[in-house]
Amino acid sequence: MKKLNPEFYARDAEEVAKDLLGNYLVREINGKILKGKIVETEAYYGYKDPASRAYKGKTNLSEGMWSKPGTIFIYNVHNHWMLNFVTGKENEAQAVLIRALEPIEGVDLMKQYRCKDKLKDLCSGPGKLTRAFKITKEEFHGNLANLDLVIIRSKEIKNIETSHRIGVTRDLPKHLRFFIKNNEFVSK
DNA sequence: CATATGATGGACT
């Protein structure tokens, strides 16, 4: 078990998205641990990706996406916050979106933040997991290494499945969504 | 200030 290096993120978003699967996302809030296994991710790019916020270049909206690999990028859509990690080279505007987690630790706290009781409903979607982990723009920006949000590596053998991305209006022909096969916490 | 736009979620058929 160890924290991922910044170099981990300085690769193509697709590679990072696949490697993040099976690892653990951990946040500490007031001495309580929130922990979830990453079971679903999506890769996003800059100018060449019409579904990306960075498609039209650097704006206030996508500013975080153009910074250093390993930076947390948070974005609001439909009143939900999306959690991303910047990948690739600085100023390349690549990112990996965390789409779903399997709740591991701190489940009671997640239920409280989500106002839901069913385990499967806690983190099975990009907007759900940010609410369960109490992630908002106010308390979350800056670099991954400096925050109380960490990734813990797992040795789990992953069976990775791919598909088109979900919810985007203009997707790329390539499959850029990755998830762990047969995991019931993947979003629908 | 007014209006449009979602990388959604939840309720419903």
Added chain:
DNA sequence: GTCCATCATATGG
């Protein structure tokens, strides 16, 4: 599967 409430942002007058 379909429909739509919701609101942080962007953009135009």
